Amino acid sequence: MKQGLTKILSNSAVQDYFHLVFKWDKSLPVPQPGQFLNLRVADSTVPLLRRPFAFSGYDANKGICSIIYQIKGRGTQILSSKKSDDTLDFTGPLGNTFLPFSSNHHNILMAGGVGLGPVLFFAEVLINRNLPFEFIFGARTKQLIPLSLLKIIPNLTLCTDDGTEGFKGTAVDFLKETDKDRLKRSTVFACGPYAMMKAAYQVCRKNGSPCYVSMEQIMACGMGACMGCVVEKKGRDGKYLRVCAEGPVFEAGEIEWT
Amino acid sequence: MDLKVKIGGQSLSNPIGVASGTYGYGIEYKDYLDLSIIGAIYTKALTLLPREGNAPPRIIETPSGMLNSIGLANVGVDAFITEKMPQLKPYSCAVIANIAGSTEREYLQVVERLEGCKGIWGYEINISCPNVSHGGMAFGTDPAVAEKLTQSIRKTATRPLIIKLSPNVTDISAIAKAVENGGADAVSCINTLVGMVIDTSKKEPVLANKTGGLSGPAIRPVGVALTYMVKKAVKIPVIGMGGIMTADDAVQYLLAGASAIQIGTANFVDTQTPLKVLDGIREYCKRENIGKISDFHQFIE
Ligand SMILES: Cc1cc2nc3c(=O)[nH]c(=O)nc-3n(C[C@H](O)[C@H](O)[C@H](O)COP(=O)(O)OP(=O)(O)OC[C@H]3O[C@@H](n4cnc5c(N)ncnc54)[C@H](O)[C@@H]3O)c2cc1C
Ligand SMILES: Cc1cc2nc3c(=O)[nH]c(=O)nc-3n(C[C@H](O)[C@H](O)[C@H](O)COP(=O)(O)O)c2cc1C
Ligand code: FES
Numbered sequence: 001m002k003q004g005l006t007k008i009l010s011n012s013a014v015q016d017y018f019h020l021v022f023k024w025d026k027s028l029p030v031p032q033p034g035q036f037l038n039l040r041v042a043d044s045t046v047p048l049l050r051r052p053f054a055f056s057g058y059d060a061n062k063g064i065c066s067i068i069y070q071i072k073g074r075g076t077q078i079l080s081s082k083k084s085d086d087t088l089d090f091t092g093p094l095g096n097t098f099l100p101f102s103s104n105h106h107n108i109l110m111a112g113g114v115g116l117g118p119v120l121f122f123a124e125v126l127i128n129r130n131l132p133f134e135f136i137f138g139a140r141t142k143q144l145i146p147l148s149l150l151k152i153i154p155n156l157t158l159c160t161d162d163g164t165e166g167f168k169g170t171a172v173d174f175l176k177e178t179d180k181d182r183l184k185r186s187t188v189f190a191c192g193p194y195a196m197m198k199a200a201y202q203v204c205r206k207n208g209s210p211c212y213v214s215m216e217q218i219m220a221c222g223m224g225a226c227m228g229c230v231v232e233k234k235g236r237d238g239k240y241l242r243v244c245a246e247g248p249v250f251e252a253g254e255i256e257w258t
Numbered sequence: 259m260d261l262k263v264k265i266g267g268q269s270l271s272n273p274i275g276v277a278s279g280t281y282g283y284g285i286e287y288k289d290y291l292d293l294s295i296i297g298a299i300y301t302k303a304l305t306l307l308p309r310e311g312n313a314p315p316r317i318i319e320t321p322s323g324m325l326n327s328i329g330l331a332n333v334g335v336d337a338f339i340t341e342k343m344p345q346l347k348p349y350s351c352a353v354i355a356n357i358a359g360s361t362e363r364e365y366l367q368v369v370e371r372l373e374g375c376k377g378i379w380g381y382e383i384n385i386s387c388p389n390v391s392h393g394g395m396a397f398g399t400d401p402a403v404a405e406k407l408t409q410s411i412r413k414t415a416t417r418p419l420i421i422k423l424s425p426n427v428t429d430i431s432a433i434a435k436a437v438e439n440g441g442a443d444a445v446s447c448i449n450t451l452v453g454m455v456i457d458t459s460k461k462e463p464v465l466a467n468k469t470g471g472l473s474g475p476a477i478r479p480v481g482v483a484l485t486y487m488v489k490k491a492v493k494i495p496v497i498g499m500g501g502i503m504t505a506d507d508a509v510q511y512l513l514a515g516a517s518a519i520q521i522g523t524a525n526f527v528d529t530q531t532p533l534k535v536l537d538g539i540r541e542y543c544k545r546e547n548i549g550k551i552s553d554f555h556q557f558i559e
Contacts, residue, residue, distance in 0.1 A: 001289045003529045045322040045475045218317045220526045225282030227331040228317040238310050
């Protein structure tokens with residue numbers, strides 16, 4: 001965990017997304033899939049707070065990291081205007097990781113939309129370790145699929161809500177059609193819209209498969225100090241978990257889904 | 259140049275503090291900054307029992323600021339003493355316990371427990387939390403109630419006693435005078451201002467608690483003005499805060515009459531802020547020929 005400045009190498013639009021690649025010096029802590037950075041996008045008071053983004057990849061040999069993001073509001077708008085050689089002000093790596101995981105289980109990785117980043121990074125790690133996995137990516141329509149970012153994935157299933165590419169339906173619809181016995185022997189890792197992760201968890205629960213999700217919440221410190229970024233813990237007894245400290249990756253059964 | 263700050267017969271090595279609720283229990287920041295350079299760490303508000311806090315969302319950014327409705331989520335005073343204090347031992351910064359309660363008895367019970375704990379420098383009594391219905395705000399808005407609470411705590415507290423004032427009152431000077439009469443060694447101001455942000459597409463407040471406390475640069479002019487007014491009203495030291503991001507901001511507070519300052523929201527934005535502000539104050543003192551903190555107070559009538 002560190003606060004520092006690094007150099008942007010590229011910041012390119014890919015369909016509906018931006019792929020930001022930056023230097024990650026070997027002296028910095030090695031980021032793990034699921035972990036995130038908190039970025040200060042401007043040296044001003046508007047926007048004031050840092051913005052959290054999950055690592056989408058790490059190349060130790062080249063000393064580079066990346067994130068995949070989408071323009072939401074002012075902060076991501078400013079981020080999208082950054083050019084190569086610009087400075088990136090970060091804290092991180094923050095939070096926990098999808099690792100370690102049981103390697104004798106079959107792994108199903110699921111990403112919806114801009115939830116792609118951390119799942120892609122996880123896939124990269126599995127590929128490097130020669131571990132098999134299935135990858136399901138869901139988007140609304142064909143135009144929103146960032147194919148160039150997905151090209152490293154061997155076992156890829158694309159889903160579109162409108163059926164313009166691959167399976168017609170959501171990523172969870174596809175998961176439901178997976179062979180029940182295989183699903184029982186699988187662990188699911190998901191990042192995407194809240195509704196998608198909740199639905200994925202419901203399918204997993206029915207089949208007794210472990211399910212891990214990467215949650216989002218508005219953050220201030222990003223390092224466990226402000227108690228701002230909580231989600232409700234399972235049990236309806238008013239207990240909370242900090243996304244930045246206990247998460248962002250949770251066993252989905254820990255969460256009180258609303 | 260001597261930047262020491264004297265409060266209640268004890269001293270702080272420098273006027274830089276990190277504000278309650280923005281710095282956890284200090285240790286969260288230990289990988290980012292040498293905690294020993296900080297004059298005082300004010301802990302997250304401690305209550306008698308652990309508190310989970312309010313439902314999320316608890317935070318939303320606002321123009322040059324943020325709203326929070328954490329709801330005093332904390333580990334409770336006992337866990338603070340056994341789990342957090344030992345981890346702060348390696349650092350030479352003063353540890354000031356920020357305390358909240360819903361009754362006078364609860365404040366006193368928390369202070370009693372802390373009295374038995376070594377290494378705590380002093381207490382900052384939060385009579386001004388806007389985020390819980392019994393978060394002490396009632397103690398902070400009525401001078402007579404504030405005075406009586408201060409008196410009771412004074413009897414138990416053998417360490418410096420700081421009362422943290424709310425800006426959400428009509429006359430902050432009256433409250434400041436009342437707690438001075440009650441035996442406070444210093445006052446700190448300001449806590450957050452009540453605010454609300456509404457999501458117009460959902461037609462509902464963004465924060466689950468509906469309202470929250472506004473902090474950050476947006477409130478700085480309010481903090482500076484209230485520090486100035488409080489300093490005029492009392493003889494005890496004033497600790498100023500609200501929106502300090504840079505040394506220049508901190509110097510405004512010192513010129514307005516503060517003897518020490520606290521940095522809150524800025525820690526989220528730049529973990530190096532305490533160090534930068536301390537260095538900047540030193541440079542300012544050198545440049546302006548200021549030898550000690552009280553020299554700051556000679557300029558503004
Ligand atoms: C652990 C984590 C990992 C994330 N990873 C990615 C990622 O890889 N790619 C990506 O595009 N986005 C990611 N997000 C969401 C991203 O942080 C928000 O899209 C971004 O903060 C929006 O900022 P803005 O100024 O453009 O939007 P605004 O809506 O103007 O932001 C206002 C405030 O709300 C916060 N906020 C808004 N949306 C979110 C959200 N979904 N989650 C948390 N805070 C939010 C902002 O940080 C800011 O404080 C992640 C969020 C978290 C918590
Ligand atoms: C997330 C958050 C939590 C806070 N929690 C507390 C608290 O527990 N007790 C307290 O006295 N003040 C609390 N405060 C108020 C700060 O200590 C400080 O008075 C206020 O934020 C103004 O300073 P700033 O503008 O530098 O942040 C909190 C502020 C923030 C932003
Ligand atoms: S963002 Fe501060 S505790 Fe998580």
